Amino acid sequence: xxxxxxxxxxxxxxxxxxxxxxxxxxxxxxxxxxxxxxxxxxxxxxxxxxxxxxxxxxxxxxxxxxxxxxxxxxxxxxxxxxxxxxxxxxxxxxxxxxxxxxxxxxxxxxxxxxxxxxxxxxxxxxxxxxxxxxxxxxxxxxxxxxxxxxxxxxxxxxxxxxxxxxxxxxxxxxxxxxxxxxxxxxxxxxxxxxxxxxxxxxxxxxxxxxxxxxxxxxxxxxxxxxxxxxxxxxxxxxxxxxxxxxxxxxxxxxxxxxxxxxxxxxxxxxxxxxxxxxxxxxxxxxxxxxxxxxxxxxxxxxxxxxxxxxxxxxxxxxxxxxxxxxxxxxxxxxxxxxxxxxxxxxxxxxxxxxxxxxxxxxxxxxxxxxxxxxxxxxxxxxxxxxxxxxxxxxxxxxxxxxxxxxxxxxxxxxxxxxxxxxxxxxxxxxxxxx
Numbered sequence: 001x002x003x004x005x006x007x008x009x010x011x012x013x014x015x016x017x018x019x020x021x022x023x024x025x026x027x028x029x030x031x032x033x034x035x036x037x038x039x040x041x042x043x044x045x046x047x048x049x050x051x052x053x054x055x056x057x058x059x060x061x062x063x064x065x066x067x068x069x070x071x072x073x074x075x076x077x078x079x080x081x082x083x084x085x086x087x088x089x090x091x092x093x094x095x096x097x098x099x100x101x102x103x104x105x106x107x108x109x110x111x112x113x114x115x116x117x118x119x120x121x122x123x124x125x126x127x128x129x130x131x132x133x134x135x136x137x138x139x140x141x142x143x144x145x146x147x148x149x150x151x152x153x154x155x156x157x158x159x160x161x162x163x164x165x166x167x168x169x170x171x172x173x174x175x176x177x178x179x180x181x182x183x184x185x186x187x188x189x190x191x192x193x194x195x196x197x198x199x200x201x202x203x204x205x206x207x208x209x210x211x212x213x214x215x216x217x218x219x220x221x222x223x224x225x226x227x228x229x230x231x232x233x234x235x236x237x238x239x240x241x242x243x244x245x246x247x248x249x250x251x252x253x254x255x256x257x258x259x260x261x262x263x264x265x266x267x268x269x270x271x272x273x274x275x276x277x278x279x280x281x282x283x284x285x286x287x288x289x290x291x292x293x294x295x296x297x298x299x300x301x302x303x304x305x306x307x308x309x310x311x312x313x314x315x316x317x318x319x320x321x322x323x324x325x326x327x328x329x330x331x332x333x334x335x336x337x338x339x340x341x342x343x344x345x346x347x348x349x350x351x352x353x354x355x356x357x358x359x360x361x362x363x364x365x366x367x368x369x370x371x372x373x374x375x376x377x378x379x380x381x382x383x384x385x386x387x388x389x390x391x392x393x394x395x396x397x398x399x400x401x402x403x404x405x406x407x408x409x410x411x412x413x414x415x416x417x418x419x420x421x422x423x424x425x426x427x428x429x430x431x432x433x434x
Contacts, residue, residue: 022217023152023217023218023219024152024161024164025214026214026217026218027096027145027148027149027152027164027168027218028164028167028168029210029211029214030096030100030145030211030214030215031141031145031164031165031168031169031172032168032172032175033100033103033172033204033207033208033210033211034099034100034137034138034141034172034211035138035169035172036172036175036176036200036204037103037106037107037201037204038072038103038134038138039169039172039173039262040176040179040200040201040204041110041131043176043177043180043200043262043265043280043283044180044197045266045388046266046269046270047193047196047197048068048127048197050193051116051117051123051193051194052068052115052116052124052127053068053116054116054117068124068127068128070385070386070387070389071128071132071135071385072131072132072134072135072138072385073135073377073380073384073385074132074381074385075132075133075135075136075139076136076139076377076378076380076385077374077377077378077381078136078139079099079136079137079138079139079140079141079373079377080139080140080143080373080374080376080377080378081373081374082136082140083095083098083099083137083139083140083141083143083144084140084143084144084369084370084371084372084373085369085370086098086140087140087147087222087369087370087373088366088367088369088370091220091222092144092145092147092148092151092218092221092222092369093148093215093218093219093220095140095143095144095369096141096144096145096148096215096218097212097215099138099140099141099144100208100211100212100215101212102133102136102137102140103134103137103138103141104205104208105133106131106133106134106137107134107201107204108201108205109126109130109133110127110130110131110134110198110201111201111202111205112198113127139377139381140373142372142376142377143368143369143370143371143372143374143376144369144373145165146162146165146356146372146376147221147222147360147368147372148218148221149162149164149165150162150357150360150368151221151222151365152219152221156302157302158302158357158360158361159297159298159299159301159302159306159309159353159354159357159426160295160298160299160301160302160353161298162298162353162356162357162360163294163297163298163299163349163353163357164294164298165294165356166290166293166294166297166349166352167290167291167294167295167349169290170286170287170289170290170291170293170294170345170349171291172287173262173283173284173286173287173290174284174287174288174291175287176200176283177265177280177281177283177284177287178284179199179200179203180280181277181280181281183196183199184276184277222365223365242421243359243363243371243375244371244374244375244378245418246421246422247355247359247362247372247375247376247379248378248379248382249414249415249417249418249419250310250355250358250359250379250415250418250419250422251355251359251375251376251379251383251415252379252382252411252414252415252418253314253317253318253348253351253408253411253412253413253414253416254314254348254351254352254355254415255379255380255383255384255387256383256384256387256407256408256410256412257317257321257344257347257348257408257412258345258348258384259384259387259388260388260391260404260407260408261286261290261341261344261345261348262283262286262388263387263388263391263392264279264283264286264337264341265279265280265282265283266388267279267404268282268337271395271401272328272332272337272401273332274332274333274334274337278334278337279337281334281338282337282338282341283341285338285342285345286342286344286345287345288342289341289342289343289346289349290345290346290348290349291349292346292349293345293346293347293349293350293352294349294350294352294353296346296350297309297313297349297350297351297352297353297354298353298357300350300353300354301354301357301426305424305426306354306357306361306424307354307358307419307424308354309350309353309354310351310355310358310419310422311416311420313347313350313351314347314351314415314416314419317344317351317408317409317412318408318409318412318413318416320343321344321405321408321412322405322406324340324343324344324405325340325402325404325405326402326405327340328340328401329401329402355419356372356376357425358422358423358425359371359372359375359376360372361425362423362425383411387407390407391403391404391407394407
């Protein structure tokens with residue numbers, strides 16, 4: 001690729017680059033807890049739909065449930081701006097402590113709010129409000145936590161450290177799926193619908209003291225408080241030169257693929273008519289593949305550059321996703337579901353390591369948390385929040401099991417168009433000894 005343009009500014013030296021492994025472990029562990037709170041919803045969407053959106057039509061109840069899953073994304077851009085700016089001024093650690101507290105309160109509320117049978121219309125209203133708080137917290141989480149990983153990384157290992165953000169999301173998926181498998185094996189359908197779906201939210205609340213303890217001991221990697229950027233004739237600096245727009249486009253492919261992956265547990269039971277345990281096994285495979293793909297993508301991006309890792313996995317996804325779902329439709333069995341799900345997750349995570357690192361490196365330290373958070377949350381809100389609703393509606397409307405594949409393919413093409421305009425940032429960071 002061509003040399004980085006002028007807006008790929010060098011990053012300032014930051015304190016804490018020699019931070020010990022405990023700091024990295026703390027960052028990853030806390031990310032796991034917060035993403036577990038959010039993704040657990042997807043694995044219990046059917047039971048939640050019956051509890052809060054009862055309907056004579058099971059498909060309509062599920063549609064409302066995944067719509068509320070999407071509502072959680074609405075507040076992400078606001079959270080990214082508010083908490084991201086706070087992280088760029090006050091520091092990464094206080095911002096991450098704030099997101100942990102907000103996510104905890106919302107998750108506790110989800111575990112305790114009564115269902116529709118008990119309080120009627122107030123139940124879905126309260127449930128939706130709590131999902132919005134979760135979205136606000138998670139929108140603010142991604143910027144400070146990823147900026148921390150980038151800033152604490154040693155020279156030449158930035159992408160490997162940033163990829164731990166995706167690794168932690170994969171681990172959260174593994175934990176949520178494993179708990180779902182355990183619950184589905186221990187509880188019958190009636191118990192799962194009545195109270196079993198609440199267990200993941202209650203379990204995550206028990207981990208809060210650990211999360212707060214770990215984050216309180218993390219080093220601060222922002223060198224000094226950053227002044228607010230000045231506005232000029234060109235508008236706010238974050239929006240100049242297309243950084244945000246290109247970043248959102250690059251995020252689109254991985255976002256849609258990720259949330260189609262989250263939907264595979266539901267897809268396996270509602271479309272392929274497989275046992276619920278098979279759907280959760282697919283989710284477990286997705287989590288493990290995400291962890292492996294994140295580590296591989298980060299290593300490759302540090303060794304060969306960010307751009308190849310952004311481009312090639314996304315191109316492979318765009319080309320192979322429809323044939324993969326055709327295979328799944330022709331052979332709707334457990335092995336094919338696990339194989340397709342894992343392959344999609346591995347490619348998505350490998351691509352994501354290069355994308356997140358590049359976006360981080362395009363912003364200077366004083367704008368990094370808010371810049372990345374804004375790009376990520378807007379990309380996820382625009383494309384991820386609507387994915388499961390759109391896929392569910394398309395399957396209901398057309399009867400075609402290929403709807404998820406076409407959505408991933410279209411989003412991948414959009415991402416490729418953005419990636420073609422993005423620079424290679426690895427040589428620049430090496431020249432500046434960052």
